[in-house]
Amino acid sequence: MAVxxxxxxxxxxxxxxxxxxxxxxxxxxxxxxxxxxxxxxxxGDSTDELISLAHRISSRPPEREMAMLLAxxxxxxxxxxxxxxxxxxxxxxSFTGPQAGVLTDGNPLNARIRAFTAERVKAALAAGKxxxxxxxxxxxxxxxxxxxxxxxxxxxxxxxxxALGADVCEIYTDVDGVFTVDPRIVPEARKLAEITYDExxxxxxxxxxxxxPRAVECGKEHGVAIxxxxxxxxxPGTIVKEAVKMERGTVISGIACDEDQVKIAVVGVxxxxxxxxxxxxxxxxxxxxxxxxxxxxxxxxxxxxxFTVSRDNLEKALAVLExxxxxxxxxxxxxxxxxxxxxxxxxxxxxxxxxxxxxxxALAAAGINIEIISTSEIKxxxxxxxxxxxxxxxxxxxxxxxGEAVDCP
Ligand code: ADP
Ligand code: ASP
Ligand code: MG
Numbered sequence: 001m002a003v004x005x006x007x008x009x010x011x012x013x014x015x016x017x018x019x020x021x022x023x024x025x026x027x028x029x030x031x032x033x034x035x036x037x038x039x040x041x042x043x044g045d046s047t048d049e050l051i052s053l054a055h056r057i058s059s060r061p062p063e064r065e066m067a068m069l070l071a072x073x074x075x076x077x078x079x080x081x082x083x084x085x086x087x088x089x090x091x092x093x094s095f096t097g098p099q100a101g102v103l104t105d106g107n108p109l110n111a112r113i114r115a116f117t118a119e120r121v122k123a124a125l126a127a128g129k130x131x132x133x134x135x136x137x138x139x140x141x142x143x144x145x146x147x148x149x150x151x152x153x154x155x156x157x158x159x160x161x162x163a164l165g166a167d168v169c170e171i172y173t174d175v176d177g178v179f180t181v182d183p184r185i186v187p188e189a190r191k192l193a194e195i196t197y198d199e200x201x202x203x204x205x206x207x208x209x210x211x212x213p214r215a216v217e218c219g220k221e222h223g224v225a226i227x228x229x230x231x232x233x234x235x236p237g238t239i240v241k242e243a244v245k246m247e248r249g250t251v252i253s254g255i256a257c258d259e260d261q262v263k264i265a266v267v268g269v270x271x272x273x274x275x276x277x278x279x280x281x282x283x284x285x286x287x288x289x290x291x292x293x294x295x296x297x298x299x300x301x302x303x304x305x306x307f308t309v310s311r312d313n314l315e316k317a318l319a320v321l322e323x324x325x326x327x328x329x330x331x332x333x334x335x336x337x338x339x340x341x342x343x344x345x346x347x348x349x350x351x352x353x354x355x356x357x358x359x360x361x362a363l364a365a366a367g368i369n370i371e372i373i374s375t376s377e378i379k380x381x382x383x384x385x386x387x388x389x390x391x392x393x394x395x396x397x398x399x400x401x402x403g404e405a406v407d408c409p
Contacts, residue, residue, distance in 0.1 A: 001039075003167055004029055005039065005158075005164065005170065006025070006026060006039070006157075007023035007171050008081075015043070019084050023082070023085045025231070026038055026342065037131045038081065040132065040135060042074050045252045053069075060315060063108035067147045071134070074176075078095070078096070083277050091129045091283070092127055094133075095121060095134065098137070100137030101120065102120050108335065109146075109149065111138060116162070125300060127158055137156075149214075149384045158222075161219075161222075163226050169219070170229060171215075174231065177191045178191070178192050178200065178238040180192065181255040182257055186390075189403075191318070192254070193236075199253045199345060201213060203347045209259025227239055255393055256341075257344065257389055257393050258343070261383070264314075265332075266304070269305055270304045270328065284345075291309065293307040318335070321333055339385065342381070344379065345383040347378050359380055359396055361399070362395040368385070369385065
């Protein structure tokens with residue numbers, strides 16, 4: 001008897017009809033003799049709607065209350081899906097994250113899972129029931145509700161699969177699997193049959209939101225096979241695992257597009273040691289991830305320090321930077337929303353050459369200016385104008401011919 005974790009994202013549970021369809025799929029999997037634990041997201045755009053509602057009350061809502069509010073979205077879905085399963089005659093029971101034993105680290109809106117006992121889930125499965133668990137939420141040691149960051153239901157699912165020693169964690173979503181680039185942006189995108197944890201982690205961290213980065217990290221750590229697939233049909237999707245069959249001649253596995261970036265500039269910073277350390281320590285202490293960084297040097301003994309953070313973190317970043325800017329004697333603190341990051345990812349880049357040149361040439365040919373560049377062994381990222389992101393994705397995808405299948409025989 002196999003143990004299967006199935007996770008359904010917001011679109012997949014976006015209406016009563018879709019929840020009934022999800023229930024049928026879960027019921028079929030259980031009827032085939034499997035033990036099934038299900039993880040669900042909030043319905044449709046309801047998390048976004050809850051965030052806008054909060055912002056209509058306050059521009060800086062307390063994080064604790066925001067977590068309290070956002071956690072309600074997933075609670076709606078678990079109850080409705082369990083009702084739908086009951087209607088089909090399938091015994092099922094719903095659990096919130098804390099009831100399922102998701103212990104988090106106390107960060108209200110971007111918590112990490114510290115431990116996942118899943119005791120009540122195991123007991124439900126042992127009693128022949130389907131367990132339906134709320135994604136995206138847990139409670140810290142003091143019992144405070146925490147959420148796992150946007151897209152975090154994927155992480156609940158993979159962590160649950162690890163806790164149960166499940167045979168597979170199926171992530172059902174609104175596309176057919178993991179593609180060479182977001183198929184909604186580039187229709188020529190090609191579905192990958194397999195991808196390694198490392199490449200998927202890089203793509204996810206760089207903004208390909210098909211999987212939450214921590215879900216991939218957790219999958220790699222515990223060796224959970226992740227199958228990303230469509231909730232609308234039964235065709236195979238993409239398997240994320242340790243090693244994959246190398247495709248002949250592929251240096252690049254994919255392109256990630258990130259529209260969630262804001263560029264912050266600390267302008268007119270005195271050119272002396274310790275200033276960058278002061279700025280980034282303040283940002284780091286506030287738990288904010290900094291992405292692309294560049295320092296531009298002027299002749300008059302001043303620098304500008306530019307970097308990007310995610311939009312969610314802008315208010316917080318400005319609040320911690322204001323005093324630091326005064327303290328170091330910088331002239332100004334500015335920010336811009338009209339930027340986006342495009343990244344090319346591939347383990348083959350370690351040995352292959354010419355990827356940077358090809359990427360820059362494709363952008364140049366499309367008349368797209370690069371503002372900041374950052375590279376690692378397996379990725380190259382460029383910050384560009386937000387309104388050119390889709391053109392950039394299409395140009396780079398075409399340049400590297402990523403739409404053409406090159407499987408080994
Ligand atoms: P869910 O609600 O099911 O969690 P998400 O919206 O979080 O779904 O993730 C699925 C979306 O990820 C797709 O609709 C697609 O637009 C986007 N996406 C971005 N990059 C990729 C990629 N490389 N492959 C597939 N989908 C991608
Ligand atoms: N509902 C949460 C979000 O929209 C978590 C998730 O869907 O994974 O971010
Ligand atoms: Mg998601």
